[in-house]
Amino acid sequence: MINLKGIPASGGIAIGPAYLWTKEELIVPKQVISDDQIATQIQIFEEALIKTRREILDLQKKIADEMGQDEAEIFDAHLLVLEDRTIIEEVISQLKKDKLSAAYVFQDVLRKYVQVFLRIEDEYLKERVSDINDVGRRVLRNLLGKTAKPLEELQEKVILVSHDLSPSDTAMMHRKNVLAFVTNVGGKTSHTAIMAKSMEIPAVVGLEVATLKIKTGDTLIIDGSTGLVFIDPDSQTLESYQRQKTAFKDTTQRFIGLKDKPALTLDGTRVHIAANIELPDEIPSLKEHGADGIGLYRTEFFYMNRVDLPTEEEHYEAYKFVAEAMNPHSVTIRTLDLGGDKFISHLEIPREMSPFLGWRAIRFCLARPDMFKSQLRAILRASAHGKLKLMYPMISGIEELRQANVLLEECKNELRQRKSPFDESIEVGAMIEVPSAAMTADILAREVDFFSIGTNDLIQYSIAVDRSNEKVAYLYEPAHPGVLRFIKHIIDIGHAAGIRVGMCGEMAGDSLFSLVLLGLGLDEFSMPSVMIPEIKHVIRSVTMAQASQIATQALSLPTAKEVESFIQSKLDELEIVR
Ligand code: PEP
Ligand code: MG
Numbered sequence: 386m387i388n389l390k391g392i393p394a395s396g397g398i399a400i401g402p403a404y405l406w407t408k409e410e411l412i413v414p415k416q417v418i419s420d421d422q423i424a425t426q427i428q429i430f431e432e433a434l435i436k437t438r439r440e441i442l443d444l445q446k447k448i449a450d451e452m453g454q455d456e457a458e459i460f461d462a463h464l465l466v467l468e469d470r471t472i473i474e475e476v477i478s479q480l481k482k483d484k485l486s487a488a489y490v491f492q493d494v495l496r497k498y499v500q501v502f503l504r505i506e507d508e509y510l511k512e513r514v515s516d517i518n519d520v521g522r523r524v525l526r527n528l529l530g531k532t533a534k535p536l537e538e539l540q541e542k543v544i545l546v547s548h549d550l551s552p553s554d555t556a557m558m559h560r561k562n563v564l565a566f567v568t569n570v571g572g573k574t575s576h577t578a579i580m581a582k583s584m585e586i587p588a589v590v591g592l593e594v595a596t597l598k599i600k601t602g603d604t605l606i607i608d609g610s611t612g613l614v615f616i617d618p619d620s621q622t623l624e625s626y627q628r629q630k631t632a633f634k635d636t637t638q639r640f641i642g643l644k645d646k647p648a649l650t651l652d653g654t655r656v657h658i659a660a661n662i663e664l665p666d667e668i669p670s671l672k673e674h675g676a677d678g679i680g681l682y683r684t685e686f687f688y689m690n691r692v693d694l695p696t697e698e699e700h701y702e703a704y705k706f707v708a709e710a711m712n713p714h715s716v717t718i719r720t721l722d723l724g725g726d727k728f729i730s731h732l733e734i735p736r737e738m739s740p741f742l743g744w745r746a747i748r749f750c751l752a753r754p755d756m757f758k759s760q761l762r763a764i765l766r767a768s769a770h771g772k773l774k775l776m777y778p779m780i781s782g783i784e785e786l787r788q789a790n791v792l793l794e795e796c797k798n799e800l801r802q803r804k805s806p807f808d809e810s811i812e813v814g815a816m817i818e819v820p821s822a823a824m825t826a827d828i829l830a831r832e833v834d835f836f837s838i839g840t841n842d843l844i845q846y847s848i849a850v851d852r853s854n855e856k857v858a859y860l861y862e863p864a865h866p867g868v869l870r871f872i873k874h875i876i877d878i879g880h881a882a883g884i885r886v887g888m889c890g891e892m893a894g895d896s897l898f899s900l901v902l903l904g905l906g907l908d909e910f911s912m913p914s915v916m917i918p919e920i921k922h923v924i925r926s927v928t929m930a931q932a933s934q935i936a937t938q939a940l941s942l943p944t945a946k947e948v949e950s951f952i953q954s955k956l957d958e959l960e961i962v963r
Contacts, residue, residue: 388613445457659910725740
């Protein structure tokens with residue numbers, strides 16, 4: 386038995402077989418071929434088509450058996466693409482003419498084909514682009530002799546082991562087949578870790594050597610709460626973890642009885658407990674955990690795992706669905722926050738030296754007003770169907786906020802002209818996650834309806850510690866006095882200006898910090914759904930006077946460690962079990 390220790394990213398215990406997954410980069414080099422290689426390349430191409438056809442038929446059969454005929458029919462469209470004579474003939478003639486490898490030519494033809502489809506003003510045809518790309522990747526994989534299974538095709542229940550997983554890889558995983566995952570790299574608040582929590586699957590990141598030590602088929606135990614990973618455990622460890630696994634289920638259920646109770650302190654102060662979501666299919670879970678609404682809807686996941694941009698209609702349908710499903714509760718939609726560790730290749734965001742300091746979030750949106758406005762119009766239109774608010778990520782100063790609001794006003798005017806209804810008094814907020822925004826909160830507060838503190842980034846930027854880098858994870862401390870002072874400052878300034886202040890970073894869902902945040906006067910805590918009952922429990926166990934006193938004392942301490950042990954001692958004193 387070997388054990389490894391990494392960074393606990395998403396709680397829970399999983400036991401099962403390992404599946405080592407290597408991200409395939411389908412990079413096709415430009416390879417010139419000689420005349421006598423032409424026939425072989427054509428043959429390679431034809432064989433790849435036959436192999437792909439067989440794969441699709443197998444997959445179709447499996448899906449039909451497991452999920453039904455309707456789901457399986459989706460693959461008919463894939464087969465049609467595969468058999469498209471125009472593509473096949475174009476590849477063969479170009480291959481003969483340019484004398485380049487089949488893989489290179491195929492990729493080139495496919496790219497042109499997709500571009501033609503994207504230019505057509507027809508929603509149905511535009512949707513075919515994802516079929517073309519899906520099939521294209523399969524053919525390319527076969528042309529390049531790659532064998533790795535795509536994540537969405539995992540059929541057996543496995544623990545995924547990978548060097549890295551991007552948020553888009555994670556979004557593609559089928560939660561029923563991935564018991565847990567572990568990665569070599571990553572930090573507690575990397576978006577992949579955040580996704581694991583939303584999906585309610587255990588995860589350990591930052592293990593550094595997981596892919597070296599673990600082989601496909603090894604039995605693993607993953608403890609997502611402590612960061613421990615056991616490879617081929619002995620029977621004693623296995624039995625002990627099997628028991629703990631059952632016990633963990635019981636503890637997550639421990640506070641579920643509070644789900645319909647308000648987050649009310651013993652002396653009657655009410656705070657709002659909301660959920661963070663990445664995808665609309667998390668709504669049943671957040672309702673089961675008793676969320677008062679959605680405090681952060683991360684819309685960038687809508688852009689992932691597709692080759693085209695979502696249209697205004699698609700945005701609108703998704704937001705309308707969420708608004709209606711949550712009515713009368715409010716839903717705060719955050720505008721696109723791409724960049725940093727969230728990439729999508731088709732937008733051609735260049736790889737940067739320091740992506741978290743680069744072209745991300747509102748900076749990217751302001752540079753692409755066409756794209757940004759289609760999202761803003763969709764949010765506005767959906768606001769006619771429920772209680773929506775919108776907020777901008779990564780605001781660094783008033784100018785960005787004003788520029789975004791100018792575009793928002795343009796969208797409102799366009800909708801008024803179109804006589805398209807929307808909520809004229811929709812609230813607009815700014816995320817406060819950049820130190821310069823925190824320090825100019827008084828200026829920003831005059832032009833927004835609310836603040837939402839994004840601690841994941843605020844911690845990263847104020848301590849200068851990359852949130853997704855395991856090497857510096859020891860510095861990533863929410864209770865750092867510098868961070869606590871920022872939080873106090875933002876809340877005080879927000880309140881002085883008469884606006885509400887929420888928090889939607891992971892810190893809001895960590896019950897160790899609830900008393901301090903409550904004592905500092907936070908109005909809304911927004912977090913992954915699973916944490917909601919526990920946070921309600923902590924808040925319902927104190928008076929506001931006690932919480933304020935704890936916050937004041939915590940803020941006088943010099944180190945994060947001392948703050949944490951002080952809070953723990955207070956929780957013990959008050960007999961609050963977490
Ligand atoms: C944050 O930074 O705290 C936040 C909520 O946004 P994200 O994690 O998506 O960057
Ligand atoms: Mg952020």
